[in-house]
Amino acid sequence: MIFNNITENISNQINLNVIDNYFEALIIFAISILILRIFKFVIIKKLKKIAEKTKTKYDDIVIDMIDKVGWPFYILIALYISFHYLESLQFGLSSEIKTILYYIIITIVVYYVVKIIHTLIDYGTNTWIEKKDTDASTIELLSRIVKGALWLIAIILILSNLGYNVTTLVAGLGIGGIAIAFALQSILGDIFASFSIYLDKPFKKGDYIIFGTEEGTVKRIGIKSTRVEALQGQEIVVSNKTLTDTIVHNYKKMDYRRIAFNFSIKYDTPTVQLEKIPSIVKDIITNVKMVRFGRSHFFEFGEFGYTFKVVYFVESGDYDKYMDVQQEINFAIKKYFENEGIEIAYPAYWQKPSEKNI
Numbered sequence: 001m002i003f004n005n006i007t008e009n010i011s012n013q014i015n016l017n018v019i020d021n022y023f024e025a026l027i028i029f030a031i032s033i034l035i036l037r038i039f040k041f042v043i044i045k046k047l048k049k050i051a052e053k054t055k056t057k058y059d060d061i062v063i064d065m066i067d068k069v070g071w072p073f074y075i076l077i078a079l080y081i082s083f084h085y086l087e088s089l090q091f092g093l094s095s096e097i098k099t100i101l102y103y104i105i106i107t108i109v110v111y112y113v114v115k116i117i118h119t120l121i122d123y124g125t126n127t128w129i130e131k132k133d134t135d136a137s138t139i140e141l142l143s144r145i146v147k148g149a150l151w152l153i154a155i156i157l158i159l160s161n162l163g164y165n166v167t168t169l170v171a172g173l174g175i176g177g178i179a180i181a182f183a184l185q186s187i188l189g190d191i192f193a194s195f196s197i198y199l200d201k202p203f204k205k206g207d208y209i210i211f212g213t214e215e216g217t218v219k220r221i222g223i224k225s226t227r228v229e230a231l232q233g234q235e236i237v238v239s240n241k242t243l244t245d246t247i248v249h250n251y252k253k254m255d256y257r258r259i260a261f262n263f264s265i266k267y268d269t270p271t272v273q274l275e276k277i278p279s280i281v282k283d284i285i286t287n288v289k290m291v292r293f294g295r296s297h298f299f300e301f302g303e304f305g306y307t308f309k310v311v312y313f314v315e316s317g318d319y320d321k322y323m324d325v326q327q328e329i330n331f332a333i334k335k336y337f338e339n340e341g342i343e344i345a346y347p348a349y350w351q352k353p354s355e356k357n358i
Helices: 002-053 058-068 071-088 095-132 136-161 166-183 185-200 240-245 271-286 319-340
Strands: 208-211 214-221 225-229 235-239 248-250 257-265 291-301 306-314
Touching: 002 058, 002 071, 058 095, 071 095, 095 136, 136 185, 185 214, 185 240, 214 235, 225 240, 235 240, 257 319, 271 291, 271 306, 271 319, 306 319
Parallel strands: none
Antiparallel strands: 208 214, 208 248, 214 225, 225 235, 257 306, 291 306
């Protein structure tokens, strides 16, 4: 009877100790949550304000990545601290609880690692678009593809740690990818062509291009097609693959423009006046801004008069600038001819008189 009472008292004492230990673990969990809450809502906010005052963006990125970590991760840390406390008191957890806790840890850690990498990708994407001043659609698509690949790798990694055989899954994804690629050959061809345009940069938004029989200003480089505004105002939509498979003339990349033009003088013009024309034309062109003189010669005896050939270079690829220069040169030449009494040759036809008029 006395032995039973002693045993019952010891059992009750042990149960009380166990309850006390679990209560202490609960208190540790609550304190951990409180500390982590202070870290997230107080310390992180203060660090954000400090980071906003600095010139570099790297500290903003680091704080943003830390802020991306949500409460599931903090709760997991608090649980780990509590369970570790119980383990130190030799209150071992069952193998099932340990397994479940391990799976949860793997899932949450992988999730937040991917989220942090997403933050880095977004930062790199935005920085690249701002610095390169390029069309955002292609780089954003590439960013989405990389993010999707990251999630796929993360899922495979989690399933592998859960004990599933992922070899079959990976093989299935490979076969499915091949089947999709065959079904979407045309679309994928345009998408890869957009990557080629983005990386090789044969043209960009705002460039004036000629391809085939079409020409115009590039307004948008999309995933599947590029939109070009023609001189008449209509929009030309052309697939990216067509642009990469054809010869494209990009006039926006011209550093200078070579101009050659002819004019003819009447045959009754004296030789003395003809000899002055090349040097006068040279002086006219030399005095025009952003123009480099090439040559000016009496070229040939043309069908209607003496033909002169002139070559010069406009130090700009801008078509409007070229037209302004050509207009200035034309006016100057005409003014000189008027002062010297030199006449421009023009087509003249002689009609044989009919016998009725004889």
